[in-house]
Amino acid sequence: MSAGEFNSWQTVQAEVLRRINSREWRPGEFIPNEAELAVEFGCARATVNRALRALAESGLLDRRRKAGTRVALNPVRKATLAIPVIRYEIEGKGQSYRHTVLSKQRAAPPAGIRARMRTEPGVKLMHLVTLHLADGKPYVFGDRWINTEAVPGIETADLNAQSANEWLVANIPFEGGDFTFSAMTAGPREAEILACKEGEGLFVIERSTWNAAHVITTVRLTFAPGYRMHTEI
């Protein structure tokens, strides 16, 4: 309205956020529609749309055609987790990275893995166990199964030079992934590989990735004690 105003979608977004946080617009309440806000803010409707769409994507607004836009009742808190290549994660901390292939073989997977990989009974997969070290100390080990049919070239790749983790990221595009985070108790095997005590609590990530045709790989990462995964909103 007045002179000197600055109308970007971020300005609109900031003002909307202010009204939500100040309870001027309360959870569950409808807010004015895009056209009205555009008039109020003195900008195009598209600009308001951009601002509100971003807020809806982050879970603070609930938008529906015809119904309108309301402040989310249960502001779903979404945190985006970056899942890095292990080497980058370690080197990013200023530590040296090294990895060792503990075992590599072709084998028919157990039922649980087979279900996750969606392969037929009897089909053999590549089974890899790799230990990743930071400054020479065990950091995490990965127990991985790879569907060699879905991954051309894996048979001839030198997985001692470049870890399967990194090789796959660099060479095999994927469309979807599935992550589970949990904790486990170190048994004899984990204690030996990670050089920790039996009975210690360990952080575990299980991850599968797939493309349109296949489940490409599934891996279980077991981290040495003390590992912390961090994110912010």
Add this chain to the structure above:
Amino acid sequence: MSAGEFNSWQTVQAEVLRRINSREWRPGEFIPNEAELAVEFGCARATVNRALRALAESGLLDRRRKAGTRVALNPVRKATLAIPVIRYEIEGKGQSYRHTVLSKQRAAPPAGIRARMRTEPGVKLMHLVTLHLADGKPYVFGDRWINTEAVPGIETADLNAQSANEWLVANIPFEGGDFTFSAMTAGPREAEILACKEGEGLFVIERSTWNAAHVITTVRLTFAPGYRMHTEI
């Protein structure tokens, strides 16, 4: 080019994705600029922009003014984690929810907590320990500190009726949060509260939330054995 084409930003996005996945455009390689793609796809530049911006946000493209747009070299895998109210999480599984306040007191926090809460030495905070149960069995317990200055009304709230978790979400808006996921080994205290064995690996979430003025609360959630946090891309 030909007739009968359908140009939405999602169509453009899908085609760009196809070219990335098929390695027609390789990681690190520059792709044509927006104007060129707009001509190729027979749509407005804004439409191309929308498609490419979305892909950049999800980490598959790397865009810079003047430099141009390239396929991300290290496709950052981003997963969005929803951080739910514990009651909803439990009820969502079809289990019954109940919670118990194990202790509630005002106290000066230990140094670690004080650092996270950014309060002055000697300032007292509310300290709450709450156990959440699913179908009557321990599910998770929260050890929480609340900055009462930042949370008007908390003193008089009935935290037996509604857990602090839920009360805070419903009543106190926040602008930022900080999450850490890790594992710990159950000691005597955890074993007793969660009715598990000493030495079991437990999944832990530490979370702080803040607004412009204060750190509002920090909580450490320790889950009963077997808890799994899940997400997809």
Add this chain to the structure above:
DNA sequence: CAGTGGTCTAGACCACAAG
């Protein structure tokens, strides 16, 4: 059926940063 958000367009100007 009609109101709301979703999207597209053509054109314009701007901000940034590579060379």
Add this chain to the structure above:
DNA sequence: TTGTGGTCTAGACCACTGG
């Protein structure tokens, strides 16, 4: 300096869905 993405606009039509 100049090419590229970033954004804004005014207007239009469409898709969905509540009433």
